[in-house]
Structure formats: C-alpha cells, structure tokens
Amino acid sequence: MAADVTKGTVQPDLDFIRMLKKSGGDTLKKCMQCANCSVACPLAPDSRPFPRKEMIWAQWGLKDKLISNPDVWLCHQCNDCSVQCPRGAKPGDVLAAIRNMAIGEFAFMKPLAKIVRDKAKLPVLFAIPTVVLLLTLLVTGKLFGFGEGDEVAFSKMFSIPVIDVVFIPLFLLVVFAAGKGVMSFWGALETADAKVGKKRYIKPSPFDFVKYYILPVLGDIITHTRFAKCGGNKSRYTAHLGIFFGFMGLFLVANIDAVTHNLGFHTPYPMLSPPKFIGNLSALALGIGMLLVIFKRKKDEAEGTQVGSYADWSLIWMIVAVTVTGIVSEVTRLIGIGFVAYPVYFAHLVFVFCLFLYLPYSKLAHMVYRTTAMVYAKYTGRE
Ligand code: SF4
Ligand code: SF4
Structure with a gap:
C-alpha cells in the first residue's frame, strides 16, 4: 500500500519499509532523530541537510518522497554519518538501500x-x-x-x-x-x-x-x-x-x-x-x-x-x-x-x-x- 500523509496523519507503506530493511536498511528503526548525521555529513547543503530527514521518511515508509528526492543521490556513501550515529542506525547504509529501491522503481523492462x-x-x-x-x-x-x-x-x-x-x-x-x-x-x-x-x-x-x-x-x-x-x-x-x-x-x-x-x-x-x-x-x-x-x-x-x-x-x-x-x-x-x-x-x-x-x-x-x-x-x- 502506498504511503499517505493527510491531515497530519501518516499511513506508512509497510511493504516499502520491509523491502528497504531487506535491501540493507535494516537498522533504520534505531534512528532517534538527533541529527548528528546531518551535521557530520560533509556533502549535505546547509538548507534541509541530509540524511536525518530521509531517516524519518524511511521510518514512515514515504516511498514517493524518498525516490523522488535528489539528496538521496548526492550522498556518496562515505559513511561519516554512520560512524557518528550514537544509535548505530547506519544512515549511510539506509540511503544506499533507498537508492537501490529507487533503481528498481524506475527500471525499464x-x-x-x-x-x-x-x-x-x-x-x-x-x-x-x-x-x-x-x-x-x-x-x-x-x-x-x-x-x-x-x-x-x-x-x-x-x-x-x-x-x-x-x-x-x-x-x-x-x-x-x-x-x-x-x-x-x-x-x-x-x-x-x-x-x-x-x-x-x-x-x-x-x-x-x-x-x-x-x-x-x-x-x-x-x-x-x-x-x-x-x-x-x-x-x-x-x-x-x-x-x-x-x-x-x-x-x-x-x-x-x-x-x-x-x-x-x-x-x-x-x-x-x-x-x-x-x-x-x-x-x-x-x-x-x-x-x-x-x-x-x-x-x-x-x-x-x-x-x-x-x-x-x-x-x-x-x-x-x-x-x-x-x-x-x-x-x-x-x-x-x-x-x-x-x-x-x-x-x-x-x-x-x-x-x-x-x-x-x-x-x-x-x-x-x-x-x-x-x-x-x-x-x-x-x-
Ligand atoms: S541516523 Fe543516527 S545520527 Fe542520524 S538522526 Fe538518526 S540517530 Fe541521529
Ligand atoms: S554516507 Fe552519505 S549521508 Fe552519510 S556522511 Fe557520507 S555522504 Fe553524507
């Protein structure tokens, strides 16, 4: 089922979350939104930096938002964020899993x-x-x-x-x-x-x-x-x-x-x-x-x-x-x-x-x- 955000409520896309966890993002639920990762990332822009926001979107299963987000690809998987994450949520791996899902989603044939x-x-x-x-x-x-x-x-x-x-x-x-x-x-x-x-x-x-x-x-x-x-x-x-x-x-x-x-x-x-x-x-x-x-x-x-x-x-x-x-x-x-x-x-x-x-x-x-x-x-x- 596609994720839906209406009137402040979120209906998560559970299939997407399951697939994401299977594709290497199994740590995503550990994130507590402290934002250390966004501060640590040397590539994130100052406005709306990544990967903290992508972590919450991933927890909520907001598939459409994630796969149509250029920031997911601006990450070069250096893993500086994962090293700094106090919860072991491995945001670098979660972004890699999102990219993998996006490739499958846009695939022709x-x-x-x-x-x-x-x-x-x-x-x-x-x-x-x-x-x-x-x-x-x-x-x-x-x-x-x-x-x-x-x-x-x-x-x-x-x-x-x-x-x-x-x-x-x-x-x-x-x-x-x-x-x-x-x-x-x-x-x-x-x-x-x-x-x-x-x-x-x-x-x-x-x-x-x-x-x-x-x-x-x-x-x-x-x-x-x-x-x-x-x-x-x-x-x-x-x-x-x-x-x-x-x-x-x-x-x-x-x-x-x-x-x-x-x-x-x-x-x-x-x-x-x-x-x-x-x-x-x-x-x-x-x-x-x-x-x-x-x-x-x-x-x-x-x-x-x-x-x-x-x-x-x-x-x-x-x-x-x-x-x-x-x-x-x-x-x-x-x-x-x-x-x-x-x-x-x-x-x-x-x-x-x-x-x-x-x-x-x-x-x-x-x-x-x-x-x-x-x-x-x-x-x-x-x-
Ligand atoms: S992934 Fe880790 S560092 Fe980033 S917001 Fe979540 S808990 Fe904090
Ligand atoms: S893995 Fe990606 S999000 Fe994490 S610090 Fe490196 S470039 Fe930034």
Missing part, C-alpha cells in the same frame, strides 16, 4: 531488472550470455575448434566483427533502458518539486543546459571533487578513482579495437601498442580500486559501521570476475596455454555481458542516476 537484482536468479543471469555466446560459436562454426596454427589468439574464437554483432545490440539495449530509467527519474524529481510549488518558469536553451549544468557536473565527476570532501573514508575516494578510470580506460580500448579493426588492423596488438598499454593500465587501476573497496568493506562490516547487501557484493564480485578473467586470459594467451586461455576468455565474455546488463539495474546504475541528480540539484539551485 522490470523482468530483466528482477533477474539482475534477485540472488536466486543468478544462474539465469549467467545462463543468458552463456547460451548466446555458445550459439554464436555454433553459428560461426567454431564450437568444436578455431582453425589452424599454434598461436593463441582470441580472434580465432570470436573475431571482432562477431563480438560487435553480440555486444553492440546489447550496448544499445542498455543505453535505451538506462535512458528510460533516467527520464522517469527526472520526471519524478520535477513532479515532487511541483507539488510543493517549486517550478522553473524560464527554461534554459539546450546549449545553456549543457554548458551550465551538465558540463560542470561531469567536471566534478571526473575530478571526484565531492568524493574528496569525505572525511573519515579517504580510501574510498582513492578506490573509486581507480575503478572509475579503470572502467573508462577499458571502455575506450573496446572502442579503439572496434574502430582500428575496421581500418584493417588485426588483433592481438603488441604489448606496447597504445590500446594494449591503456588496456593493461586500466585493468591495473580497476584491480587496485576493487581490492581497496573489498578490504575497506570487510573492515567496516567487521567493525559494525556498514552492512554488506547483495546489491553491493554482487557488483563487487562481478567486477572482480571481469578483471581476474581478463588478466588470466591475457597472461595464458601470452605464454601459449590455449586450453586455459580460451575457456577463461569465454568466461570473461560471459562476465562482461553480465556487467553490461547490470548497468541499468544494479548499483552500477548510480553512474547515471547520481549524475542526473547532481545535474538536477545544480539546475534547481540545490547546490
């Missing part, structure tokens, strides 16, 4: 979202790319062998045009789903503001919108300006920086590969060629970033300042799987152990496929939702 977000459906998630890639090998006649020669080369198994045929439609689907989710989110933010009489009467031109709102936010994201403000959790800043640039580098290399192939270059490239060099450096940055995240999370969980939800750990292990299979397949290819390199490369593609599918529905979706919330906050003068 909800059945796919369920597969990605439900632990019990993990075998289905892996089965989809496995079947697609096995069928691809069958159709290209490479299911039972990849041709002549001793050299181990993954292009013998999946040539770049074949990879393009599999991954470009997947990429477009993911971009479409993420775009639909973001548009629903933006609509919810505007509707929530309109309800309290906040409306922007003069709209900027598309050019000004990009110049004054989108570009500055992208600048903040690239430099990690907001992350750098987090006090007690500096290692998270370093870790996130490694993961962010690792991802960007690998994405760039995938595009370079697609373009250079069409220009007549053939893989595998020499180790010191620009695509290989950038790719290896990015994998290293990603690997170090992930190790820092895992150590920090384990430590916080042991100290009781953070709880690990399925949303957190499934994404972490998926990125680890992509990184490890990528490195192992490359090393075994270089030393010529084909019977290890090819299956590990196949597994690598399965994990990469899953990671793509994760983007609009998992914690990875914060890339688009947080960016949207930051742009909205700038656009409405919240920041």
